[in-house]
Amino acid sequence: MKILLYGVSHKTTPIEIRENYTIEEKKLPEQLAEIKSFLGVEEAVILSTCNRIEYYLYIDQTKFMHGEMLRYLSDHTGYEISEVISTSYGKSNYEAAEHLFKVATGLDSLIIGETQILSQVKQAFAVAIEQKTSGPILNSLFNKAISFSKKMHTKTNLDQLSYNPGTAAVKLYKEEWESIVDKRFLLIGSGKMVRLTAKTLFYQGSTHITLTGRNEQKVNDLAHELNLWAQTTRHSDVLNRYFFTADFDHLPMSIAVADGVIAATKAPYHLITEKTIEEMAAIRLTMKKQLFMDFAVPRNIEPSIQYIEGIQVFDMDQISFRLEEVDSDKEKIVRKITTNLNEEVAAFKQWYQERNAVPYLDELNEHMLELKEKTLTSLERKLPELTAHQILLINKHMHSMINQMKRKPIESLKEYARKNTSKESKNELELFAKALGISVGSEETEQPAEVLVAESQGISVETTNKTI
Incomplete structure (x- = not known):
């Protein structure tokens, strides 16, 4: 087997x-x-x-x-x-x-x-x-x-482990907010880094992730791909949307509704500037802190915006430092x-390996039980004055004695079974079993008897097999 x-x-x-x-x-x-x-x-x-x-x-x-x-x-x-x-x-x-x-x-x-x-x-x-x-x-x-x-x-x-900057970014977000379940994220770009970060956010519980970028078709394709992936991951027959798209021409508006912003494009210039933030501030209805992550080199986010109240910016150097912490962890x-x-x-x-001993253990157990029953029957016949309570006590003590007698043979049978699965080892197991008066052959080996509880989605499923 x-x-x-x-x-x-x-x-x-x-x-x-x-x-x-x-x-x-x-x-x-x-x-x-x-x-x-x-x-x-x-x-x-x-x-x-x-x-x-x-x-x-x-x-x-x-x-x-x-x-x-x-x-x-x-x-x-x-x-x-x-x-x-x-x-x-x-x-x-x-x-x-x-x-x-x-x-x-x-x-x-x-x-x-x-x-x-x-x-x-x-x-x-x-x-x-x-x-x-x-x-x-x-x-x-x-x-x-x-x-x-x-x-x-x-x-x-x-x-919390991974090998990409997205994990370090999510770690920073979780340090700031503890939970990101109710947070909104804006991801700028449509490449591999955005895909990995989007999946990391989703795995960590985020359910509202918006994608935007200069290439509208690529962004739409990525959002569609991610939603299909999320549906498969959740094993849902209903297509729930977790990934959304936004018009890049209205970037300030998209930023205004986001708690976290991640930029990861190949653009050789700043996509988010002080002017972008000024336009965003005029729209944003809250002064809650926003965290910006810049995965791009050259940077997509103008460094000076980190001095604007309510905004914190991490570039790749800072994120890499956190990534080293993640790698160390x-x-x-x-x-x-x-x-x-x-x-x-x-x-x-x-x-x-111990399964090989199962038929011998079963035979040993049956032999001991048979011996106990014969002894009890003989006692009841020879001592008819025994009460039901006395018979119960005798049965209990005999059962305890049998268990103690079986302990060493059981340990030895399992030890022989654990050695290896070679034919020689099986022969040794069989010879030892014969020495105990057990004659079960290897061809009669059955499945181990065990009761197993299969825990799956809160459902307990039991088999009717026994254990060794």
Whole structure:
């Protein structure tokens, strides 16, 4: 048995290729059912976002055919199988587990530490649970990854991390206002920096972001792209607008209604001047402080406006200083999270390996219970004067004694199971089990019995499997 991962992401595959792997949300159940029907596939979960499409499978290696999955992806994308191999990546067992932990925590995201991916992982898991394609192994893996991500976001400032000036700018805004949910932002430009900053603002809770620029068509196209992205990110069937556009010819009016202004264009001159601010002041109805960020070099904002009351301006030198602080924070936080992540993956690895001992543990438990029942029946027959209360006490003490007797054999069985998955190790496990009087063969190995709660969007989903 093996955990497999097939995927593409923004880290490995450009968007023009990645978009061909995209899965429409309404077709996810259909794809899950089709993949689950492949020979040897025991469990399946599909994670589909704007930046990645990943297939998590739990398979029986003796039955599963790798080529069948590649042909399926070939049919879905329109690529030749050789192209699927060259454009996608694959991972197995603990590498796949480690990858999911990083994905759920936001360490593998375009914006490091963003929290939206966690809800997307939960949603993917919920769909698999609903379609009954996930089971004990992937349930455990996804539950642990989701729980770990929540813990890391609670204990660290992970969601404030990134590698772009937009993050430093947002950090400055949050230092000034604590929350930016009710603030209005004006972004001037239509390039990559504006796109990243707009997404960072959105991730941090801003819902009213206006774009403007000298090229009206580019601005409109970017706003449309961002609104579609936001709709996909929020998994909404209703197209809510979070990104708006404004006429660049009326720049003073756009600035007047903004709390934060960010300029990031290639214009070799000042777009916002003292005159612009004078015209804005005549329109603006409040004297609330405004924060201006200038990402451009040469600068788009005339430096002298920082001396106007109620206005604070940060240029790239100042923002870069804050970005260094963010990078410093990032390094410390990511190092801490990685240490914790390695521990969590090691714990999952141990749990996964101990599954090999499950049939022997079940047999041992059944043998002990059978022995207890026979002994109790014999006592009741030979000592008919025993009261119900006395029998209950005897049963309780026998149960405690059995648990103590089982402890060492259970630890030893799990230890043998943890050694490795080689045939020699399995033989050692089987020989030890036989020495205990347990005759379960490796061919009779069953799924580990466990009760797992799949937490997704507030819905608790339980399987009827047992735990080791």
